[in-house]
Amino acid sequence: MRAAVFNSTKPSPPYLALTDIPSPVATPGSIVVKVLASSVLTYAEEIFNGTRTYPNLLPYVPGWGTIGVVKSAGPDVANPLLQPGSGLLVFCDCTIRARDDSYSTKLMLQGIGAQDERAQKVQSVFRNGSWAEEILVPAENVYPLPPSLVENQKLTPAKLTALTALGVAFGGLCDGDLCVGSTVVITGATGHFGSGAVAVALALGARKVIPLGRSPARLAKLGKAFNNTPRIAPVFLTGEPATDEKAIRAAAGEGFAIDVHFDILPPFASPSLILTALHTLRPGGTCILMGGVAGDVPIPYGEMIFKGITVKGVWMCERTHFPKMLGLVECGLLDLSMFDVKSFGLEEVEEAVQAAKERAGAFEHTAVVCGEL
DSSP states (O other): OEEEEEOSOOSSSOOEEEEEOOOOOOOTTEEEEEEEEEEOOTTHHHHHTTSSOOOOOSSBOOOEEEEEEEEEEOTTOOOGGGSTTOOOOEEEOOEEEOSSOSSOOEEEETTTEEOSHHHHHHHTTSOOOSSBSEEEEEGGGEEEOOHHHHHHTTOOHHHHTTHHHHHHHHHHHOSTTSSTTOEEEEETTTBHHHHHHHHHHHHTTOSEEEEEESOHHHHHHHHHHTTTOTTBOOEEOOSOHHHHHHHHHHHTOTTOOEEEEEEOOOTTSOTHHHHHHHHTEEEEEEEEEOSOOSSOOOOOHHHHHHHTOEEEEOOSOOTTHHHHHHHHHHTTSSOGGGSEEEEEEGGGHHHHHHHHHHOOBTTEEEEEEOOOO
8 A cells, every 4th residue: 555654854855755565454453444534733844854752663654633434344343333334434533542551541642653662562553644545543543423424514534634623622621511601711722723722612612712822813813713703802912921911811701700721832832821821710720731832830839729720731632522522513513614624645745744834823724635435
């Protein structure tokens, strides 16, 4: 089968070799999926040139956020919806979880990174991502997509890969009734994953979402995407903590307080932005950390105690979240049509990597189309 293979980091493109590799074989506990479309990370080039350190067994095939159809299933796969010929599209979750350790649940991101020896032992089996014609996936990571979701909204496989932009934030915000009737502040809101967080918070019932940003144009674009609903109150950050904290509290509206702070800032962002938002939380509020800020955040110890603030780190999402997220898409509360998806063929994967780097803003998404139904 044809695949885009990554052999080692390089200072500049081309990073990948389009070549033929053996097709995967379904073994117990796994499924082979024929890949129709796959997502491209906005920071994929930073992985390939070594700017971001993502350990992996080399060589490997990158690619995540897979939409495809089941080609073959292991002998122990009993779900009739995950059999060849079911006629259903499937979504493949890249987060591979430990089957042998109830505490260490999330080991690696298939097609992205395997951080340690344990993860790489798993990667030796599920080595490749989805920039290929086929991919071997743990059976529990394959989700059948309801026909009504696909047909009612006329969603193409490339458009469906935008589920990845929503799934990350969903993992952090889908925690009981965290968002219902709440006021939610989002740091990193104008980026690829941050805009998904805004959509998820609204879909989960937030009364008001306060996106924070340093670009008036990007904040305006975010509001426009939601028809400038009053449920979104963007705040432009001046860089002056006292001024910014006052503006955030005012954006909540008279008589309301900040219930939740959700962070999804990129590595280059200042940790001070997180601290600014953290200070605005009401007593008993919750801070969810899902971003990639490289520096440490100086937690105000006394304030956390006296206000009873909960700080929770979340990495990716749980298996039980995906059916809920798909339900919100199917009923229209999460609208994939908001995403501007630019598609490239497998033979154009290098161009796709460059395009994704340039298209890292709100509701911008890049996909590689690897096959047809």
